Amino acid sequence: MSKEVTGDKPFDLDVVLKQLGPFGKYNIVNYALLLFPIYLAGMYASIYVFEASDIDYRCEISQCEGINESLWIDYAIPYEKYELSKCKRYQYLGNNSNTCSERDFNRTVLEQCEKYVYSDEDSAVKDFNLGCQNWKRTLIGTIHNSGLFVSLPLTGMISDRFGRKIALPIASLMNGIFGITRSFSTNYYMMVAMEFLEASLGAGAYSTAFVLAMEIVGPKGRVFGNTLINVLYVFGSMSLAGLSWWLQSWRKLLRVLYFPALLVFSYLWFLNESARWLLSKGRHDEAVEILKKASKMNNVDISDEVISSIYKVGKEDTKNKEIIADNGGTTKSTFLEALKSSIIRKRVAVCSFLWITCTFVYYGLSINSVSLAGNKYVNFMLVAFVEIPANFVCLFVLERYGRKRTLISTYLLSACFCVSLYLIRKDQKWLSLVIYLSGKFSITIAYSSVYIYVSEVFPTNARQSLLAVCSALGRVGSTLAPLTPLLALYYDNLPAIFFASITLVASALVFTLPETINVPLPDTIEEAESQSKKNKNNE
Structure with missing residues (x-):
């Protein structure tokens, strides 16, 4: 909830953003620019599925x-x-x-x-003679996703230090350079090297665009903005399958998909920086110019009092930095302080496992969809498309039924649908597809819920760091997911059994966390710990 301008807090950017409106002309123009790299990211995230698809x-x-x-x-x-x-x-x-x-x-x-x-089908399997070396084929996806362990902290550091406006074009440029270079690979080892470099230096384009998109709108516009981002990301995944089906050449596919990423580099010259980031860096003059530009485009007047309050905050920030410098320039690490709490440590462990489960099952179902009976391109598009209604349903159930019940239910449903795949006869192709889509629908709701839930169980003064830990560990799931098709070589339903088992464990672990619906975000470690105590008293 936005705070009003008071004597205690002379300036709150959310108040200004609220005055500018959730989606005026300024926001629409900037969102249009940001949704383009997000759309591309939807294609890049799973491109290895069609680069090195299994062929006859x-x-x-x-x-x-x-x-x-x-x-x-x-x-x-x-x-x-x-x-x-x-x-x-x-x-x-x-x-x-x-x-x-x-x-x-x-x-x-x-x-x-x-x-x-x-066969006449096109694939890196054929070009690099990977017949009967399925571990090499699936390793391509694993290496791609392992690059996220590098890209997330690296791009985050660049974004926080030099700005979102610089981090996004640089990451997109890396996508374009290494993606197109990969299309000219002369051997398997060159291909996987380019796969890792493209992901490790370019995958952060999505997270940067996401953060910038969230920072340019007020609180009321973030839910709608987040939904837009999710929908465009899904359209990217669907476009990947459609273009793969049309081009029938993994080298042409890479060139067509990665060339647009080079165009995003031009954002350096006309993309607007985040006013919130500029204010955090003490660059108040630049922040004021951007806010004035936004108000002009949205036909909204920002009062002189608000402008003067921005400069007042700037002076106070400078004064606080001088005080810290006089005290030796050291501050206490709230991250380390938080980890001293046994309750916080337990939440980090549980939330990390929930994140691993979501990424493992979410990407695992997407990857294995091309092995379903029927047209692999249509199957992949359907499995991607089901995420759109899942995201809208997520918004409804989280507010109506709470975080815990939603997560427990969706994890259990995912497990049930995965087990059902094991019980269905092979000749019941349409029923298998419906249940498979239902499993993806359930895990998508869980995945979207985890993003929100995890941010609500950690204190404000360490939330970003603890969230980063859970997110980074969660990438273990997406790194292992490309290897799951190997399980099917031993037993057709083994991937589904693995997915069901891990979601059942995750569902049980949710019981150990507090309910956070309609509960104020904890600002301190003590407030975060008290969430568990309040839940126990309510039981």
Whole structure:
């Protein structure tokens, strides 16, 4: 809730933003600019799914290639799960004749393939001869997501120190450079190196655009702004599948998708910096100019009293910095103080696991959707599209039923839907798809809820740092998710069983956290600890 301008707090930016309106012309123009890199981020997040998609191939039988396959293929290669084996062949007896037939193969002896014949489908699997090396194929996605461990703190540091206006174009430029370079990869190792560099130096474009978008609107506009961001991100994921289907070439796909990222570099010259960030850095003159520009575009007048209060706050900030310098320039680490609390430590551990669960199941279901029966591109688009209604439902249920009940219910529903996949017959394709989409719907609500819930259980004076810890540890889930298709090689429903198991554990852990609906955000460690005590008294 916004605070009024008082003698105790001479200036509150949220009051000014409220006067400017939630979505005036200034906000619309800036949001349009910011939604473009967010849309691109929706494509970049899962592009490895179509770069190195699994394709059809079989052993190369050099002695028989060029001869009508129908005469020898069933005698040369065994069947696995009603399809020709990709990795095994029968022993060739070495007949010197120019024909291949049943008598030329020993069907009691199986051998591993040494060479492969690939289908006409396009994939890095074919270009870099990754046949029967599924660990190498899935490792591409893992390496991409591991880059987030670097990009989040690196871009955050650049953004906080030099500004959002600088961090966003630089990150987007890195996306464009390394993404396009990756399309010219001459071998597997060059590809994975570019995959890591692109993610580690460019993936922060999304988080920077998100923060800037949240900072240019008032409290009432943030919910709608967040919904817009989520919808554009989903459209990015759907566009990825559509373009992959149309282009049918992973190299062309990379060039088409990453070229627009280079255009975002031009934002350096015309994107408006965050007034909130400028004020935090003591650059009050620049902040005032941006607020005046916003008021002019929105046809709103900002009073002279508000402008003078900004400069008054600036003087007080300078005075406070001088006092700190006179005292030796040291301040107490609230982050370390918070971790001394056993209650806060427990919340960090639980919230980190909740985050890991969401990223693991969320990305795992997206990645494995291309393995469902039917058109893999349509399946991926449907699994992405279901996030749009899920985000709108999330806004409703969080306010009506609270944080704990929403999380417990959605985790349980995700587990039930994943187990249901195990019980459905393979010939019930449409039912399988509906249940799969329902599982993605549930985990999306949980994922959106976790973002809000985690920020409400930590104290203000350490909230950003503790949130960063949970978010960083949560990336373990998205890093492991690309490896889940390997589980299906051993048992078709093994990925679904893993997803169900981890969501059940997460659901149980939510019971250990306090309910935060309609509860003021805790500003101190003591207030955060008292949340648990209040919940116990209410039970």
